[in-house]
Amino acid sequence: MEIRDIEGALEGILFAAGEPVSAERIAGVLAVDKDIVLDVAARLADKFSFERRGIRLVRLENSLQLCSAPEYADYIRMALETRKPPQLTQPALEVLAVVAYFQPVTRAYIDQVRGVDSNYTVGILQDRGLIEPCGRLAVPGRPVLYRTTGAFLRTFGIETLAELPELPEIESDGEEEQIKLQSAIDALTKDPADNPETPEPSEATDMPEGEAE
Numbered sequence: 133m134e135i136r137d138i139e140g141a142l143e144g145i146l147f148a149a150g151e152p153v154s155a156e157r158i159a160g161v162l163a164v165d166k167d168i169v170l171d172v173a174a175r176l177a178d179k180f181s182f183e184r185r186g187i188r189l190v191r192l193e194n195s196l197q198l199c200s201a202p203e204y205a206d207y208i209r210m211a212l213e214t215r216k217p218p219q220l221t222q223p224a225l226e227v228l229a230v231v232a233y234f235q236p237v238t239r240a241y242i243d244q245v246r247g248v249d250s251n252y253t254v255g256i257l258q259d260r261g262l263i264e265p266c267g268r269l270a271v272p273g274r275p276v277l278y279r280t281t282g283a284f285l286r287t288f289g290i291e292t293l294a295e296l297p298e299l300p301e302i303e304s305d306g307e308e309e310q311i312k313l314q315s316a317i318d319a320l321t322k323d324p325a326d327n328p329e330t331p332e333p334s335e336a337t338d339m340p341e342g343e344a345e
Contacts, residue, residue, distance in 0.1 A: 133162060138172050143189075143198070152195035152282050169196075191291045192282040199286065227253045229316035231263050232284065233299060236277035238269055245313050254278065262287065288320075296320070 133141070141162055146153060155173070159166040173196050177189040180201075188201050200208050220228065227250050230242050242250045257263045261283040268274040285291065299315050 133164060135172060138162060138164060138168065139176055142169065142172055142196075143176065146189065146196055146198040149197075152192050152197040154195045156194065158196070190286055192285045193292055195282060197282075197286070223250070223253045224257060225317060225320070226313060227257060228262060228280075228284070229320045230313065231257075231278050232280050232293070232296060232320055233316040235279040236266050238275040238277060240275060242278075 142158060145158055145161070155166050155169045159169045162169070170191070173189055173191060177191070179185075180188055184201075184203075186201050186204055187198050190197055190199060223246075226246055227242055230245050231237055234241070234245075239250060239254055242254065254263070258265075261281055263278050263284070264281050265276045266279040267277050269277055280293070285293075288296075290296065297320070
């Protein structure tokens with residue numbers, strides 16, 4: 133296939149999918165190498181951004197997705213009459229920071245780092261698609277392990293977890309877990325902006341820690 137045909141097919145596939153599609157799957161369908169698909173995707177992404185188009189092509193690890201341009205979000209919400217999604221609260225940001233930097237993690241580990249019960253907030257982040265179960269730990273009770281999702285990458289404007297800011301060196305002073313938590317939050321919110329919005333509208337809001345679901 134010619135590059136122009138690959139561009140057209142790629143754009144059509146991602147538009148019709150409405151969700152992330154693996155580059156490997158697209159390469160298989162188009163009978164081309166995966167690296168070619170990724171190169172074409174990068175070129176299209178630059179083109180959409182340079183021309184200030186209403187859509188953006190984003191890479192999420194080894195998957196690709198079309199989404200609306202963030203600078204036109206307010207117009208899109210008004211046109212579609214969608215409510216602006218709620219921002220992440222401090223408890224949600226804390227849980228998300230722990231999962232992002234120490235994944236895969238159990239809820240018990242999250243509770244240990246935060247010092248409070250995180251059951252409700254973990255559920256909220258799952259509902260918003262920012263974290264997801266990824267198996268169980270091989271210990272008695274087999275607790276669920278959690279990791280971040282493609283929606284997390286898209287929300288924070290990064291392609292891979294390797295792009296997360298590095299955590300500063302942590303020196304233990306008797307409050308190691310709290311230092312670890314604050315360092316993760318600081319690094320997570322350094323770039324992009326603090327307290328990002330979730331990618332999809334949600335009716336749920338965080339309740340104070342310790343309240344029942």
